[in-house]
Every structure is written in structure tokens, then in C-alpha cells.
Amino acid sequence: MRRAVRALLDEAVDPPPARVVLSDPEARDAVLAHDRSVVRFADDPPAGTDAETVDRRGEEALARLRTAVRRAASDSTAAAADASRAASSPSGGTRVVATGAERTQPPDRRPFDGRPPPGWYERGGRVVRVTGRDEYYNRAKQEGYRSRSAYKLRQIDETADVLPRGGVAVDVGAAPGGWLQVAAERVGPRGRVVGVDRQRIEDVEKTDDRAHVETVRGDVTDETTRDRLLDAVGDGADAVVSDVAPNMTGEYTVDHARSVHLAGVALDVAVACLRPGGDFVAKVFDGPDLDRLRDDVDAEFEYVRDVRPDASRDSSSELYLVGKGRMAAPVAEDEVRTFDVVDTGTEGDGIARVDGYAVFVDAAAGETVRARVTDVKPNYAFTERVDEGEE
Numbered sequence: 001m002r003r004a005v006r007a008l009l010d011e012a013v014d015p016p017p018a019r020v021v022l023s024d025p026e027a028r029d030a031v032l033a034h035d036r037s038v039v040r041f042a043d044d045p046p047a048g049t050d051a052e053t054v055d056r057r058g059e060e061a062l063a064r065l066r067t068a069v070r071r072a073a074s075d076s077t078a079a080a081a082d083a084s085r086a087a088s089s090p091s092g093g094t095r096v097v098a099t100g101a102e103r104t105q106p107p108d109r110r111p112f113d114g115r116p117p118p119g120w121y122e123r124g125g126r127v128v129r130v131t132g133r134d135e136y137y138n139r140a141k142q143e144g145y146r147s148r149s150a151y152k153l154r155q156i157d158e159t160a161d162v163l164p165r166g167g168v169a170v171d172v173g174a175a176p177g178g179w180l181q182v183a184a185e186r187v188g189p190r191g192r193v194v195g196v197d198r199q200r201i202e203d204v205e206k207t208d209d210r211a212h213v214e215t216v217r218g219d220v221t222d223e224t225t226r227d228r229l230l231d232a233v234g235d236g237a238d239a240v241v242s243d244v245a246p247n248m249t250g251e252y253t254v255d256h257a258r259s260v261h262l263a264g265v266a267l268d269v270a271v272a273c274l275r276p277g278g279d280f281v282a283k284v285f286d287g288p289d290l291d292r293l294r295d296d297v298d299a300e301f302e303y304v305r306d307v308r309p310d311a312s313r314d315s316s317s318e319l320y321l322v323g324k325g326r327m328a329a330p331v332a333e334d335e336v337r338t339f340d341v342v343d344t345g346t347e348g349d350g351i352a353r354v355d356g357y358a359v360f361v362d363a364a365a366g367e368t369v370r371a372r373v374t375d376v377k378p379n380y381a382f383t384e385r386v387d388e389g390e391e
């Protein structure tokens with residue numbers, strides 16, 4: 001922690017406005033440990049950072065911020081000295097930039113020949129080392145992704161296979177567009193991607209390898225925005241992915257509850273537009289309401305699982321709920337009803353049809369039986385016979 005806080009203070013400069021960019025999670029946590037309320041996360045980090053950004057105006061807020069930074073550094077004399085310098089900067093602005101992920105090449109090291117070795121890279125004529133999870137930030141810069149989050153979607157798709165080639169994907173909370181880029185690559189040129197965000201999203205260029213990307217601007221909690229989104233989606237989607245995140249207050253319970261609410265809104269979008277068998281991904285911050293949300297997802301999908309991509313920061317409580325296989329069955333689990341068996345399956349079991357949907361029943365074609373639905377899949381269901389008086 002000391003090293004991270006020192007890194008934070010090393011680059012303390014003081015132009016207005018009062019802004020703190022904490023790209024080192026360790027340093028951020030150190031400051032947060034002293035006063036959670038000083039750090040507020042902006043929706044729109046300035047270009048060049050993928051970090052949590054604080055924009056504080058007002059002397060009182062600044063004073064609290066400086067105190068928290070000073071306390072975080074108080075276990076190191078040198079850092080504390082730097083902290084008090086930062087804290088005594090002219091009123092109106094303290095800018096503290098934590099770039100703990102970068103360490104310049106040590107002077108006693110031989111210069112690298114050709115390409116830097118793994119874990120090091122060249123930037124602005126310097127060879128710098130990448131440490132921890134911020135490798136993803138640097139990779140995003142190098143590989144042309146608009147956000148480090150892009151790697152989260154890549155890893156989720158590698159783990160849970162949610163973006164089918166040639167399919168239609170919907171991205172909820174899509175700005176600045178890292179997930180849109182990944183989704184467009186994954187569904188490929190014959191696929192289509194539609195994103196929604198209340199922030200403006202720069203066009204994502206269509207290439208030979210990537211799908212066409214369309215965006216809708218608006219607040220997804222507004223029904224009118226959802227209607228515009230569903231119009232843009234048209235016939236139905238194969239995947240709805242959501243990285244939507246609330247404005248962070250730093251209050252754990254509030255941030256958790258808001259993230260659950262937004263994930264629920266994304267679930268509404270999924271339920272409204274996913275085709276049977278389609279998949280759903282939603283970011284949520286771990287906490288007491290997570291189980292309820294997981295149950296809501298489970299009710300609409302064949303099964304639900306948690307994915308914690310490697311690209312999420314260690315210090316983050318975020319995880320992604322993945323609902324696999326949207327169910328659009330006309331029967332529900334545990335429902336008991338009468339089935340007319342009209343056909344025989346390859347394994348000899350009877351098949352009843354409910355609005356064209358296949359229900360396997362332990363009976364012969366031509367029989368009419370009472371049965372309880374035991375397992376519902378997107379395209380068919382299983383049952384067990386119910387004898388008279390058993391219901």
C-alpha cells in the first residue's frame with residue numbers, strides 16, 4: 001500500500017479544477033479506507049484514463065480529500081511529506097494522479113534490444129513496466145479498444161459463449177464502446193450490434209471482420225428509451241449484454257442497490273427482445289440483493305451462473321451474472337396439466353404439443369394424461385406422470 005500511495009503522491013500537481021484521477025486501485029483503496037465519501041466516480045473519465053475520476057469543487061470537499069490522502073500516506077514519512085505539500089497547494093485545485101501501474105525502467109538496467117520483454121512496453125520513448133491488472137488498460141490502448149472493459153466481455157464470451165457468430169447483440173450501458181467493439185468482432189460481419197447509453201457514443205467503424213453497430217442515446221430506465229432500443233433491435237436478439245453501472249457514491253449499500261436495479265432494467269430489455277435460447281450478461285456489485293436478482297434471471301433462463309473475469313480489478317466487488325438459454329416456453333416448471341400425446345420421439349417417449357412446443361410425456365401417441373412439468377428447456381420440456389389423487 002505504501003508504494004501505491006507514494007506513487008499517487010509522486011505525481012501530485014496542482015492545476016485547477018479540483019480533480020483526482022486514481023488509476024491505481026491500491027492507492028484508491030488506501031484513500032477510501034480513510035474517507036469513502038471523498039471519492040466519487042464520474043461516468044465519463046477524461047481521455048487517457050480508464051480510471052475512477054473525482055471532480056470536487058468547494059473548499060470543504062477539497063479539504064476532506066486532502067486529509068484522506070494525507071492519512072493514507074501517514075505510515076510513510078516521505079509520503080506524508082509529499083502529502084502535506086499536496087494538501088497545502090493553492091486553493092481551487094489539487095490534482096493527484098495515481099499511475100502506480102507504471103514503473104520506469106530502472107537506471108541500472110541494460111537497454112532492451114528490440115521488443116521489450118513480456119510485462120514491459122514502450123511508451124513515449126520510455127520503457128515502462130506493466131504491473132497488476134492495469135495491463136488491460138495498456139493493452140486496450142495498444143490494441144485500439146476504447147476501454148479496458150473490452151477484455152472483460154472477451155473473457156466472459158470465452159467462458160460462457162454468449163455472442164454467436166452472425167447473431168444480433170444488444171449492449172446496455174455501452175459508452176464509450178469497448179464492449180461494442182468486442183461484440184462486433186464476435187458476431188462478425190453478418191451479425192449486428194445495437195448499443196444504448198445516456199452518453200454519446202462515437203461511431204464504431206464497420207469493417208470486413210466486424211458487424212454493423214448502431215447506437216441509441218438515452219436513459220435505459222426510461223420506457224421511451226427502451227422502446228427506441230427495441231425498435232432498433234427489430235426481430236429479436238441472440239444476446240443482451242450489460243455493463244451498465246450507476247454513478248458511484250462510495251456508499252457500498254447504495255452502490256450495490258443501484259447496480260442491482262440497473263441490472264434488473266437490463267433483464268427487462270433481455271426478456272423483451274431475446275429469442276428463445278438467447279443469452280444474457282449483466283454486471284452487478286456483490287451484496288445482499290444479489291441472490292434475488294440471480295433468482296429473477298434464473299426464472300427466465302435455462303440456468304444462471306456467475307462469471308468474474310480476470311480483467312475485473314482485484315479490488316472490485318463486481319461480477320457478471322450470465323443467464324444461458326432464454327426460455328420462452330408455454331409451460332412452467334411444476335405446472336400440472338393435461339397433455340394429448342400426438343407423436344412418438346426417437347427414444348420411444350410420447351410427445352405432446354403446446355402451441356407447437358414439444359413436451360415429452362411418458363405415454364403412447366393417442367393417450368391423454370395428466371403430468372407435472374419437471375424441466376423446462378428453451379425448445380422442449382420434460383414431465384412426469386401424475387396419478388389420480390396425487391395432485
Ligand SMILES: C[S@@+](CC[C@H](N)C(=O)[O-])C[C@H]1O[C@@H](n2cnc3c(N)ncnc32)[C@H](O)[C@@H]1O
Binds near residue numbers: 043196219221244247
Ligand atoms: C462501465 S461503463 C460501460 C463501459 C462499456 N462496457 C465499454 O466497454 O466501453 C457504464 C456505462 O453505463 C452508462 N449508464 C449508467 N446508467 C445508465 C442509464 N440509466 N441509462 C443508460 N446508460 C447508463 C454510463 O453512462 C456508462 O457509460
